[in-house]
Structure formats: C-alpha cells, structure tokens
Amino acid sequence: MDLKSKIPDGPMHEKWTDYKGHVKLVNPANKRKLEIIVVGTGLAGASAAAALGELGYKVKTFCFQDSPRRAHSIAAQGGINAAKNYQNDGDSVFRLFYDTVKGGDYRAREANVHRLAEVSAAIIDHCVAQGVPFAREYGGLLSNRSFGGTQVQRTFYAAGQTGQQLLLGAYSALERQVALGNVTQYSRHEMLDVVMIDGKARGIIARDLVNGKLERHFGHAVLLCTGGYGNVFYLSTNAMGSNVTAAWKAHKKGAFFGNPCFxxxxPTCIPVSGDHQSKLTLMSESLRNDGRIWVPKQKDDSRKAIDIPEAERDYYLERRYPAFGNLVPRDVASRAAKERCDEGYGVGTTKMAVYLDFADAIKRYGKIEVGKQGLDNANEAAIIRMGKAVVEEKYGNLFEMYEKITGENPYEMPMRIYPAVHYTMGGLWVDYELQTTVPGLYALGEANFSDHGANRLGASALMQGLADGYFVIPYTLGNYLADDIRTASIPTNHPAFDEAEVKVQQRIEILMSIQGKQTVESFHKRLGKIMWDKCGMARNEKGLKEAIEEIRQLRREFWSDVKIPGKISEMNPELDKAGRVADFIELGELMCIDALNRNESCGGHFREESQTEEGEAKRDDENFSYVSSWAYRGESNWELIKEPLNFEIVKPTQRSYK
Amino acid sequence: MEHYNMNLTLKVWKQSNSREPGAFETYPVQNISSEMSFLEMFDVLNEQLIRDGKDPIAFDHDCREGICGTCSMYINGKAHGPWEKNTTCQLHMRAFKDGDTIVVEPWRAAAFPVIKDLMVDRSAFDRIMQAGGYISVNTGNAVDANSLPIDKKDADLSFMAASCIGCGACVAACKNSSAMLFVSAKVSQLALLPQGEPERESRVLNMVAQMDKEGFGNCTNTYACEAECPKGISVSNIARMNREYLKAGLSAD
Known part of the structure; x- marks a missing residue:
C-alpha cells in the first residue's frame, strides 16, 4: 500500500497558506455538535484542546496525572525557538526551516518543517498575550539565547523553566475553556484502547485510575497528544509516568509507527550514581551557551578538575568542531562524549562522565560587570563574585538542582555530565494534516514522527507541540470533520464499544491472574538494559539481532511470571505500570527491528557499520532516504511501508559542523 | 562528599481510600545509600513489600526533578521534608543518618481528601484556576510579542510568582489549611503584566470566592507557607492579592 502524505502542491513557502485558503470549514452551529477527544494534556494536548474549545467544538481531555498541569512538558528547561529575528542576526523562516531539516540529518518531511517555521513566530505572540513571563531585557523587550545546531539567537526562554511557563499558559487557556463549558477534563484517567466504527476512530476506552473502572467515551475524532516513549530505556529524562500505551494501542488498531528507532x-545529563537510580536529570542545553566541555588529555587522570592545568585539558568539541564548538547538535555532542569515555578519558568515580565547566564564563561575566560598574581596580575575588551572580541569574535553578542531586557545588567545580535518553523523534506516522493511517485518529507533538527527522534541535520540541496544537490542528481537523457534520454522536452502547471494553477488561484480568514472582519494575529495568546496551547510542547488526531475541524472551517471561499486588477495582499504581511495561516490551522489539533495517547512520541513529573515517555518522541517501513506517500485523510481525523523502529545497549533504 | 549506607525506621500513613480511617504503619528499611533520592528509598521499600506479598505504599510522583508538583509527602512534620526550597523528589538520603526514624504523612487539609495512603486529591486547585487563573485571549488574536515592552522588574516578579508548581505544600504547611499563597501567586503573575489588566478585578474576586468555596482556611500571617514552599514563592504575593482584592471590592458595582 502507498502512504498518502497529502503534502499540498505549489512552492514550499506557499503550501501552508494555500492549504489554509482552500481547506474545508465547519460552521459554528455544526462545531457545537462535534465531539473531540484529546488524550494527553502537555503542550500539544492542552493547546489543541484549548484552541478547539475556543472554536466551539465539544472537547474532552484525558490525562493520567492528577491535573493537566503536570504533563511532562512542564519539565522542559531551556527554551522555545521562533523565527522572529528580534536580534537582527540574520534569522528568517527559511533559516529555521533549513536548520531543522539539516539538524534532523535530512530525514524529516520538508513541507511539515516549513510550516513549523512559518507558525513559530505566532506562538511567541500568543504565549506573551496569555501572560507567559518570558525573560526580558532592561528595555522591556524579549530576550533570546542560542541553542545547538544554529548560528543565530532565536530561543525564547523563562530562566530554566520555559516548558513550565508555556505549559501553565496552555493549561490556563484549557481551564478557561473548562469554565466556559467547552471542555470536560478527566484527570487520573488512562486511555486503554481506541474504538473503531466503520473504519474510523470513534472513541476510546479509558480507565479511571482512582477506582479502576473502565469508561467509554465517544468522539467524532480522537487526538493523541501523549508524548514520547523514551522510558522504554527505563532510565531517561522522562517523567516516571511517561509511556507509549496510548500510541501503542492506536498502532495495534492500524496506525502505522514512523521511525521508531530514532x-x-x-549530551548533558547528570550521570548515573548507582543501581537504585530511577530516572536521569537533564542539565539544559542552554548551559552550553556558557559552559565548556572537556576531559583531561591524560587517560585515567585522577586529579581534581581544578588541579588540572589548562594545557592538560582537551576541549574536544571545540577541537573537533571549531565552527559550532560547544553548540554542536545533541547527537554529535553525545557521541563525542561517549567516544572520549570509551577511550578511557572519562572522569568521576565511574569514568563515564565529562566536565561541563563554567569557570571561564564566570570570569568573563565578572569582567563585564566590573566594566559596567566602572570598578577599575576590582580584585580577582570581586570579579568572580560578580560573575557568579550573572551565572546564577541565567542558570540558578539548574545549578541548584545539580547540587541537590550530586551534593557538589557547580559554581566551585565543574559539573560532571553524561548523555542520557531524552526524546523520541519517532512516533505515530502522520500525514500533513497530522492524521495517522486511521481515519479520524490524529497524533500531535512528540507522539508523532513528523518534524525532527533523525535528530531534534534544542528548543524545537516546545515549538512543535504548540504549533501542532494552537496553529495546525484547528485547521486540519476541520477538513476531516466537515464531512462528518451529519454524523450524530454514536451512543456508547454500540457493539464496537462493548467489544473494545471486553478486550481491555480481559487483558487487565490476565495481568492480575499471573501472580508470578518478579516485579513489574524488575522487568522494566531488564528491558531498559537491553535497549541501552544494544539499541542505544551505538547500534550494530549483531547486537540488534541479539536484542530482538532477548526482548521476545523477556516478553514470554513477563506474561508468565509478573507479580502485581492489589486489586483491579482500586487505586493500583503497580497495575497501571504493568500495562505500560507490557507495551514498552513490544515497542522495544519494533525499535530494534527498525534499527536493524536502517543500515545507515543518521542523526541519533548510529550504526557502527556506517561511519566516516573521522567517526561521524554516514548517511546512505541512495538506500535510506525514506520514512520507515511500520504496520502491525500480529505478534512480533510488522510490515515495512516506506514513505520516500523528496528534498525540493534543502539538498542533502554530509552534515558538517566543523 | 562521602557516601554512606544507613538503616532506617519509617512510620508511614496507610489509608485504603477516602472513606476509611487510616493509621501509621512501621517499616524497617535497610542498606539505603546516601546517594538515593527519598522516592528511590520508597521504591526500594515498595519492591520489598511486593516481593513479600504485602501492600505497597501509594504515593504521587512523576517528573522526579522538582518541577511537576506531583510529589507531596509531609516528612517529619514538614511539607517536602527537611531541606529548604525543595520537593520530596529532590530530597536526597544524605539528609538523614543511620538509625533515624522518619514519619511520612499525606498533605492534611479538608480540601485535599486522601485518595490512598500518601496520595491526595488536589483538583480544588484546578477549579480555582477555572474561576479566573487566565487571560481571556483566543488563539490567533495576539499582537507582535514585542509591541508591548514590560518593565524587567515587573516581568521578573511576575515570573517568580509564576514559578509556583501547584503542589499544595503551602496548604499542608498552614495550620488553617489556607491556599492563599497558591492563589496569590497566580493573581500576582497576571496583575503584574499589562496583558492581565482587563480582567484584573474580576479575576481576584472570582478566584478568592472559589478558594473559599473549596473549604480552604483563612490566612493568619504565620508565613509557614513561604517557609515550606519548594519554589520560595514569597508571601508578598499574599499582600499584593489582599490589595488587589480590596481595590476590586471597592470598585465593584
């Protein structure tokens, strides 16, 4: 079968305008009769629900957290990109588009990325109008900073809490729609299946996590805004509850999965400290604006960082990539850290860490402050004190977090950092309208695969989540619903709801009946180890084949020996987690199959068989310039359907940051 | 910093749901590393309880990096435990020593009923937000973001108020279970910005009315909320809200 990406005709920069000009509309009276289900209330879900509620649709939102405000978008630190060119440094829609396609190592769909760049400026305008308190300069105008993979300053931020402020803005807009009666909100609810009627998504089965009861909800359309699946690795920067379950249920009902291995x-996370570790904490990419990354030039150097003289330090990113230095894209920075540690130059007790050092920045800022205040004869200590104050204003909350976790003061000694799983570029395959291969079923934000190719640039996830929710879906969904205005709401006693609910109920009962010996957590940890060792930062054919076998074995063991305490009809976090881990195990197998199929390196996907002499990722455009879209055909059985990628504007070249 | 291991005694509130009474149960935990987070210590205990066929302890948590506001334990008589400006998930075991007894309770407030063990229902906060915690601007209406400069001082104060994570520690810490710090943080954030001006009066009146309706207590200026707030939200926001409320009340028709 062919995938229809529905990319509009015409020149790249006119596609979206042209689409909007000709798309079908739904009149206000009909909007009131159309019901929409939004699963997930992060940036994509909350913004979509709010924008659709404003238009007059009847919306229901679902989240597993105790409030929409707690969705994991809240934890995004560094910023949000927008092609505003407020800095007069040469930014434009084209540059943001170009940087994103290149940063994604030419594995994203150009038309989607161009649209993203086009709507980016409106996002900032809207968020400011909502009262999002972005950082400002003394003149009262918005401040910008740099992020990786770009040479302009286009990142808007609110200290190290940009995701929090944007999410609270979207959540406010959502709560306003709840108050107006346009949105009904269901918290502590988990979606456990999509209900299909006549080949279209027409509702969901959700479980009330407080009392364990299953519920049926009808919708003319269903939007999955359920985030990424990084927790398949067990240890990641994701929240503990972040999971693939909603997306996976949709996949098993016919939605193809795009580029799962991406x-x-x-690169900059606090390293693992022991076996007890439950999650990893990110130290924002914004720190690379001012922090310098280095390791000792000597192997196994056990001196303290501050005792190692300048000449004996290897600032390896500055050495290898002089044009971008410490601000190379994430995939490049991560691999470079791994390379140094694998070669024996790592630091800290585990030797699996590199330094992120602010000493230079503190001195530089201190000198600027001294100059500003006209203190000609300030001594070294005064300069450092003032420099620390500047660094504190920029990154204070991150430094505090680092100190709480590690017990070390990063103002005095460099941070120790190491790469960790953070984001998944893969996700449900969607067309230009964000519709999956199931009619009426949409995927927004990190849950879809569409905009970031094989590597996402920093500060682009927030941009994409809000673009999809505020500015894309309100147009594209109307194009589908315009044909549905005569469809009355379907009562939830329809046989399709009966059937879906029975299946969900049976699966829960089977899980509870196993009563084996091993905990859910122990299975999750084992899955994570397989994935990290064999489908992590570097992948090869042998390892991936082994991983597939190991995961299959792990799945059999899970379904015969998992131990879940408590009852079905009560608050039972272990049961919730068991369902999610079961889905992660199946996803893990597909990720390895996808990684095995893609015998090239691109972006975050590094196949050891495919690298340049300098150890950089080597793409194979002749054979792999496509989106891998996987159709579920039964247990351990997937069919690959390729969506060819055509580059009209940005011609793929060997990506260089040197 | 030296790493060490410790044995501890935990006294934890167990309660099967909002209808049944709860009680403390005692759990010994062994071999806890000073490098663990407080919630990782609970993970270790729960894994042990499940293996022993016992009921694990239900507690709310999600991001484990101090920003989502989900975690909510009242530890040794303090919301989020002994460290200042800190959430439970960021509390690390180096705050304790071998042989300590640690008492862990849920947030206690009439407006926050217990769901199970250490989990409480904080949906009252959502309803207060629905009463007015927003600026009424539909998507697509905004002017250019830089068309309205905002004094950096006000923008910074607004941001500091906006950094509230909605965890409810202020309510738990207050002897009256007052939600004034939470509500005043949102009122302040929006009152300090020109965009918040048109709804300035209705916002404060409606949010305070909803707060009272939810059953939160009155503020008697003990400042316990600020002392235990993980984000250091200042009580000056409460003073600002009181001024806003007074002004709005005087000019209301």
Whole structure:
C-alpha cells in the first residue's frame, strides 16, 4: 500500500497558506455538535484542546496525572525557538526551516518543517498575550539565547523553566475553556484502547485510575497528544509516568509507527550514581551557551578538575568542531562524549562522565560587570563574585538542582555530565494534516514522527507541540470533520464499544491472574538494559539481532511470571505500570527491528557499520532516504511501508559542523 | 562528599481510600545509600513489600526533578521534608543518618481528601484556576510579542510568582489549611503584566470566592507557607492579592 502524505502542491513557502485558503470549514452551529477527544494534556494536548474549545467544538481531555498541569512538558528547561529575528542576526523562516531539516540529518518531511517555521513566530505572540513571563531585557523587550545546531539567537526562554511557563499558559487557556463549558477534563484517567466504527476512530476506552473502572467515551475524532516513549530505556529524562500505551494501542488498531528507532540521547545529563537510580536529570542545553566541555588529555587522570592545568585539558568539541564548538547538535555532542569515555578519558568515580565547566564564563561575566560598574581596580575575588551572580541569574535553578542531586557545588567545580535518553523523534506516522493511517485518529507533538527527522534541535520540541496544537490542528481537523457534520454522536452502547471494553477488561484480568514472582519494575529495568546496551547510542547488526531475541524472551517471561499486588477495582499504581511495561516490551522489539533495517547512520541513529573515517555518522541517501513506517500485523510481525523523502529545497549533504 | 549506607525506621500513613480511617504503619528499611533520592528509598521499600506479598505504599510522583508538583509527602512534620526550597523528589538520603526514624504523612487539609495512603486529591486547585487563573485571549488574536515592552522588574516578579508548581505544600504547611499563597501567586503573575489588566478585578474576586468555596482556611500571617514552599514563592504575593482584592471590592458595582 502507498502512504498518502497529502503534502499540498505549489512552492514550499506557499503550501501552508494555500492549504489554509482552500481547506474545508465547519460552521459554528455544526462545531457545537462535534465531539473531540484529546488524550494527553502537555503542550500539544492542552493547546489543541484549548484552541478547539475556543472554536466551539465539544472537547474532552484525558490525562493520567492528577491535573493537566503536570504533563511532562512542564519539565522542559531551556527554551522555545521562533523565527522572529528580534536580534537582527540574520534569522528568517527559511533559516529555521533549513536548520531543522539539516539538524534532523535530512530525514524529516520538508513541507511539515516549513510550516513549523512559518507558525513559530505566532506562538511567541500568543504565549506573551496569555501572560507567559518570558525573560526580558532592561528595555522591556524579549530576550533570546542560542541553542545547538544554529548560528543565530532565536530561543525564547523563562530562566530554566520555559516548558513550565508555556505549559501553565496552555493549561490556563484549557481551564478557561473548562469554565466556559467547552471542555470536560478527566484527570487520573488512562486511555486503554481506541474504538473503531466503520473504519474510523470513534472513541476510546479509558480507565479511571482512582477506582479502576473502565469508561467509554465517544468522539467524532480522537487526538493523541501523549508524548514520547523514551522510558522504554527505563532510565531517561522522562517523567516516571511517561509511556507509549496510548500510541501503542492506536498502532495495534492500524496506525502505522514512523521511525521508531530514532531516539535522542541528550549530551548533558547528570550521570548515573548507582543501581537504585530511577530516572536521569537533564542539565539544559542552554548551559552550553556558557559552559565548556572537556576531559583531561591524560587517560585515567585522577586529579581534581581544578588541579588540572589548562594545557592538560582537551576541549574536544571545540577541537573537533571549531565552527559550532560547544553548540554542536545533541547527537554529535553525545557521541563525542561517549567516544572520549570509551577511550578511557572519562572522569568521576565511574569514568563515564565529562566536565561541563563554567569557570571561564564566570570570569568573563565578572569582567563585564566590573566594566559596567566602572570598578577599575576590582580584585580577582570581586570579579568572580560578580560573575557568579550573572551565572546564577541565567542558570540558578539548574545549578541548584545539580547540587541537590550530586551534593557538589557547580559554581566551585565543574559539573560532571553524561548523555542520557531524552526524546523520541519517532512516533505515530502522520500525514500533513497530522492524521495517522486511521481515519479520524490524529497524533500531535512528540507522539508523532513528523518534524525532527533523525535528530531534534534544542528548543524545537516546545515549538512543535504548540504549533501542532494552537496553529495546525484547528485547521486540519476541520477538513476531516466537515464531512462528518451529519454524523450524530454514536451512543456508547454500540457493539464496537462493548467489544473494545471486553478486550481491555480481559487483558487487565490476565495481568492480575499471573501472580508470578518478579516485579513489574524488575522487568522494566531488564528491558531498559537491553535497549541501552544494544539499541542505544551505538547500534550494530549483531547486537540488534541479539536484542530482538532477548526482548521476545523477556516478553514470554513477563506474561508468565509478573507479580502485581492489589486489586483491579482500586487505586493500583503497580497495575497501571504493568500495562505500560507490557507495551514498552513490544515497542522495544519494533525499535530494534527498525534499527536493524536502517543500515545507515543518521542523526541519533548510529550504526557502527556506517561511519566516516573521522567517526561521524554516514548517511546512505541512495538506500535510506525514506520514512520507515511500520504496520502491525500480529505478534512480533510488522510490515515495512516506506514513505520516500523528496528534498525540493534543502539538498542533502554530509552534515558538517566543523 | 562521602557516601554512606544507613538503616532506617519509617512510620508511614496507610489509608485504603477516602472513606476509611487510616493509621501509621512501621517499616524497617535497610542498606539505603546516601546517594538515593527519598522516592528511590520508597521504591526500594515498595519492591520489598511486593516481593513479600504485602501492600505497597501509594504515593504521587512523576517528573522526579522538582518541577511537576506531583510529589507531596509531609516528612517529619514538614511539607517536602527537611531541606529548604525543595520537593520530596529532590530530597536526597544524605539528609538523614543511620538509625533515624522518619514519619511520612499525606498533605492534611479538608480540601485535599486522601485518595490512598500518601496520595491526595488536589483538583480544588484546578477549579480555582477555572474561576479566573487566565487571560481571556483566543488563539490567533495576539499582537507582535514585542509591541508591548514590560518593565524587567515587573516581568521578573511576575515570573517568580509564576514559578509556583501547584503542589499544595503551602496548604499542608498552614495550620488553617489556607491556599492563599497558591492563589496569590497566580493573581500576582497576571496583575503584574499589562496583558492581565482587563480582567484584573474580576479575576481576584472570582478566584478568592472559589478558594473559599473549596473549604480552604483563612490566612493568619504565620508565613509557614513561604517557609515550606519548594519554589520560595514569597508571601508578598499574599499582600499584593489582599490589595488587589480590596481595590476590586471597592470598585465593584
């Protein structure tokens, strides 16, 4: 079968305008009769629900957290990109588009990325109008900073809490729609299946996590805004509850999964400290604006960082990539850290860490402050004190977080960091309208695969989540619903709801009846180890084949020996987690199959068989310039359907940051 | 910093749901590393309880990096435990020493009923937000973001108020279970910005009315909320809200 990406005709920069000008509309009276289900309330879900509620649709939102405000978008630190060119440094829609396609190592769909760049400026305008308190300069105008993979300053931020402020803005807009009666909100609810009627998505089965009861909800359309699946690795920067379950249920009902193996490993995270570790904490990419990354030039150097003289330090990113230096894209920075540690130059007790050092920045800022205040004879200590104050204003909350976790003061000694799983570029395959291969079923934000190719640039996830929710889906969904205005709401006693609910109920009962010996957590940890070792920062054919076998074995063991305490009809977090881990195990197998199929390196996907002499990722455009879209055909059985990628504007070249 | 291991005694509130009474149960935990987070220590305990066929302890948590506001334990008489400006998930075991007894309770407030063990229902906060915690601007209406400069001082104060994570520690810490710090943080964030001006009066009146309706207590200026707030939200926001409320009340028709 062919995938229809529905990319509009015409020149790249006119596609979206032209689409909007000709798309079908739904009149206000009909909007009131159309019901929409939004699963997930992060940036994509909350913004979509709010924008659709504003238009007059009847919306229901679902989240597993105790409030929409807690969705994991809240944890995004560094910023949000927009092609505003407020800095007069040469930015434009084209540059943002170009940087994103190149940053994604030419594995994203150009038309989607161009649209993303086009709507980016409106996002900032809207968020400011909502009262999002972005950082400002003394003149009262918005401030910008740099992020990786770009040479302009286009990132808007609110200290190290940009995701929090944007999510609270979207959540406010959502709560306003709840108050107006346009949105009904269901918290502590988990979607456990999509209900299909006549080949279209027409509702969901959700479980009330407080009392364990299954519920049926009808919708003319269903939007999955359920985030990424980085927790398949057990240890990641994701929240503990982040999971693939909603997307996976949709996949098993016919939605294809795009590029599942494309995982982003973030270069700057706090390293693992022991077996007890439950999650990893990111140290924002914004720190690379001012922090310098280095390791000792000597192997196994056990001196303290501050005792190692300048000449004996290897600032390996500045050495290897002079044009971008410490601000190379994430995939490049992560691999470079791994390379140094694998070669024996790592630091810290585990030797699996590199330094992120602010000493230079503190001195530089201190000198600027001294100059500003006209203190000609300030001593070294005064300069450092003032420099620390500047660094504190920029990154204070991150430094505090680092100190709480590690017990070390990063103002005095360099941070120790190491790459960790952070984001998944893969996700449900969607067309230009964000519709999956199931009619009426949409995927927004990190849950879809569409905009970031094989590597996402920093500060682009927030941009994409809000673009999809505020500015794309309100147009594209109307194009589908315009044909549905005569469809009355379908009562939830329809046989399709009966059937879906029975299946969900049976699966829960089977899980509870196993009563084996091993905990859910122990299975999750084992899955994570397989994935990290064999489908992590570097992948090869042998390892991936082994991983597939090991995961299959793990799945059999899970379904015969998992131990879940408690009852079905009560608050039972272990049961919730068991369902999610079961889905992660199946996803893990597909990720390895996808990684095995893609015998090239691109972005975050590094196949050891495919690298340049300098150890850089080597793409194979002749054979792999396509989106891998996987159709579920039964247990351990997937069919690959390729969506060819055509580059009209940005011609693929060997990506260089040197 | 030296790493060490410790044995501890935990006294934890167990309650099967909102209808039944709860009680403390005692759990010994062994071999806890000083490098663990407080919630990782609970993970270790729960894994042990499940293996022993016992009921694990239900607690709310999600991001484990101090920003989502989900975690909510009242530890040794303090919301989020002994460290200042900190959430439970960021509390690390180096705050304790071998042989300590640690008492862990849920947030206690009439407006936050217990769901199970250490989990409480904080949906009252959502309803207060629905009463007015927003600026009424539909998508697509905004002017250019830089068309309205905002004094950096006000923008910074607004941001500081906006950094509230909605965890409810202020309510738990207050002897009256007052939600004034939470509500005043949102009122302040929006009152400090020109965009918040048109709804300035209705916002404060409606949010305070909803707060009272939810059953939160009155503020008697003990400042316990600020002392235990993980984000250091200042009580000056409460003073600002009181001024806003007074002004709005005087000019209301």
């Amino acid at each position: 995982t982003q490993i973030h």
